[in-house]
Amino acid sequence: MQCNDISTHNLPKRPLRIFVHTGEVSGDMQGSLLVAALERQGAQQKIAVEISAMGGSRMAAAGAKLIGDTVSISSIGFFEALPHVRKALKLNRQARQHLKAAPPDVVVLIDYMGPNVAIGNFIRRQFPKVPIAYYIAPHLWVWATIPGDTAKVLSIADRILAIFPEEARYYQSKGGQVSWVGHPLLDRFADYRPELAKREARQRLGLAPSDRVITLLPASRQQELTYVLPIMFTAAQQLQTQIPELKFLVPLAREAFRETIETAFKQYGLTGQAVAKDEQMLAISAADLAIAKSGTTNLEIALMEVPQVVMYRLNRLTAWVAEFVLKFSAPYVSPVNLVNMEPIVPEFVQWEATPEAISQMALNLLNNPDQRQKMVEGYRAMRGHLGSVGVCDRAANEILELAISNAVCAER
Template sequence: MTEAGKELDVFIVAGEESGDQLGAHLMDALVAMHEGGARFRGLGGSRMEARGVVPQFPMAEITLLGLTSIVAHLPRVLRRLRETVAAIAAAPPDVLVLIDSQGFNARVARSVRKLLPNLPIILYVSPSVWAWRPGRAQRLKGAVDHILALLPFEPEVHRKLGGPPCTYVGHPISERLVELRPGPAEIARRNASPPQVLVLPGSRKLEITRLSDLFGQVIARTEAAAGPFDWVLPAVVRHRRLIEREVSGWPVKPRMVTTDDEKFAAFRSARAALACSGTVTLELAVAGVPQVGAYRTGWLEAQIARRLITAETAILANLVIGRKVVPEFLQEFATVEGLTNALLAVIANGPARQVQLNGFAEIDAIMDFDGKSPSRKAAEIVLAVLAERRSRA
């Protein structure tokens, strides 16, 4: 470890909104836990910037979704990759923490390892080796010292695949349980009329544009079949204008909310949800909201995915529970009729709804929500890896 009382120099890279949140909480924990405090350099979003990170370039420049998007912006991404590696090599930190953004950060790790073989490198968020391209686990073994996993089954997956040491530190959702769990009045609202139903078309631009028309038709069909409903759409602030344009053509207009407080209040009161596959499916499950999941990607990405993906489900809540309790509709199977029928089934009292509620009741034990906060566990491992590396130097 660094000398007692000496400030820790951390280079930290996050390329997604979720990574920015993880990075901010980790920064807070490192400052609190390291005797000399810590200073930070690297790349992140508004939360990490508020804690002292001055980004070399906007985080959005490496936030890409889909093969066609990556190909179109490849020269820029490669330039930013070289700039990031050069900044690390020019002034080596005490430790390098790479958060999510797997394609970008795995390349950063391999490049930095060649230049600075003794620098401790931590990867925060495991790549989805359990879903596709399992060979990535073994390739990461020489590039990173430790992986901090958000999902409880990931350490065992890396062990079997020959990956780096991996520890389950917990999911950041565990730090928002109070915001997600309903109180008595909110439970009563879930059973009141008109039922409140959430519409969640995604947090990324391409997700929103690909699912918007479909979701608009589904809520119109659901409203016609069993309405009225109180439709609520929690919108990502940075995409609010895009979402407003997309929703303007919907036959049934949902109420739009944009703040975290409004979003979680809606989660606590909602009876059901129509959601884009992603982290939000686990948030909904923790909040006890039965849901229907959907996802659409581009044709080329879909063809590649069908050949590479090995996971039996794309719904995060299903992966954590270990079986399919949330119905999912992917690509051409994401139809208006199929989604409408599934949504009506989970809104009504009946077997489809109860199966999900029974599954969601298992999540607390599976994810160890009564333990330490994920950010504190992550900080402990960062400091331990640093100490071990220093002892071997």
């Protein structure tokens, strides 16, 4: 798209239309930070913006007009996705109807590969001149196993806004137009002070300074209540047998999980409590150790400098297909280890994710100050490779630039 003059003086009288498409709890969180930055940068540049989104409640709270809630249907695996197919198709239709009714000036895709490729292909057919920015592109540089996946992403992305250095290098090497903006969680934890945060979190949660606290983070998807929670809670049960005074906190990624989590506390005889979604940072800050499923939360825990053990499990059939049919393999699954491709945090995935292995590693971390300190030093080294503060504003400015260019060209 080439225009000689893309100054804001030539913008249409209506607000710039920005459409953001994502799913899952982490995508909703990252999307909310981006929405806030788009609003902020638009105001600073005196550009009116109108942001609509497929995402979740956090993006809506940040100011986006929510067209449909995609967080509730997020899943990993072929068979796990089947119960959500009808709702996913309905949400896809809602998104397409909205886009036809209010054609965007720019589209932003966040993670969430399958649905994002589908909506990206629709944009390419329906609005071929509308630019698409892929923010937090799929981790194909780690686990690309299906031929053509990278080409699918590059075919729909006019610009990739990369958050990991290796992500930027990978997509650039494949011919993508890439900007490395850094990791958005840096903005969220720019002023975080671990010791102070721990004291304040314990006060607010009614915990004593001397309490020994482990925070469990088992689920942000429905399927994880089935496959991850039992393993994690059994490991916690074993730890409590070893250290009876332990207290456990479980932040709720979704309020709909409360009954299942509270029932599990009773079933496994754990001492502790479930805490609300908006208290997740408090629950992590208050902890001496976290046991977490793999995902963006691992990076949050690292930036809070809390030692952690990472685990994940899928449906056995899904895992078998991935390993033996698709030949899926990845050196690491936790974002903490992916930054420098180094084993900063211990990972127990699928067949290795046993309660005994997880509880033993957790016990070692709890009782070995040197091992805990080594992990914290690894966190600090990793943080230095995530970029610099101001990530969301940099990403927002690139997106606004694409929107302005498209809007000005469209007026001619």
